[in-house]
Amino acid sequence: GENVEQHPSTLSVQEGDSAVIKCTYSDSASNYFPWYKQELGKGPQLIIDIRSNVGEKKDQRIAVTLNKTAKHFSLHITETQPEDSAVYFCAAVPNTGFQKLVFGTGTRLLVSP
C-alpha cells in the first residue's frame, strides 16, 4: 500500500525566514496531495492541496510543488510568522478506489520571533 515519508521531523526558523517540508510517496497512481496544519489542542486543518496534473500551486505565503517522476512533493512557507508554528502533515490519496488519506509522520515547525 501507499507509504508517505516526511522530513524533517522538527524545523526551527526565525520569523521572516522561509521553511520547506518535504515528502515522498510510494504509490505512483496516487493523484491528490493535501497538506494539513495542526495547531496545539486542535484537529488538522487543510491549508493547501495539489492534484497530480499540476506541478505547483501557490496561496499567498504558502506554496506546494509536486514532482511526479521522483514521487515527491514539498510545502514552502515564505515570510514565516510565529502563528505558523504548528505540526504540518503531508498526505497522499492512494489509488484504492476508496476515499482514504495516508499521512506523513508530521513536521513540528517552530517560528521564533
Next chain:
Amino acid sequence: DTAVSQTPKYLVTQMGNDKSIKCEQNLGHDTMYWYKQDSKKFLKIMFSYNNKELIINETVPNRFSPKSPDKAHLNLHINSLELGDSAVYFCASSPRDSGGENIQYFGAGTRLSVL
C-alpha cells in the same frame, strides 16, 4: 457553527472499562472517519463509513466498534480498554469524492487516557 464535533474532549478511565466517543457533522458530508493519533503525533486511519456503510477497516482490534446511526453521526465504542489505547482520537468527514480529491474536515479530538 461547529462543523465536526466530538464528545467528550477528554476521557480518563481505568483499564478494562468500556467507553464511547461520539461524533457529529453538520456539513452534509457522505463520508466519516476515525483516526488515532499516538504520542508521536502519527495519524493513522482506523475506520471509514460512507452513508452508514463501513468501507475501510484498517486492521483495528475488534474491541473497537464504530456505529453510524445516520450519515451525520459516527460513534466509536471501545471495549476492554488497554493502556495502549491511550491516544487522541479524531473524527473527520469529507464530501462525495470529486475527481480524486479527498478534503477532510477534522473535529477537535478526544484525548483518551487509560490508567
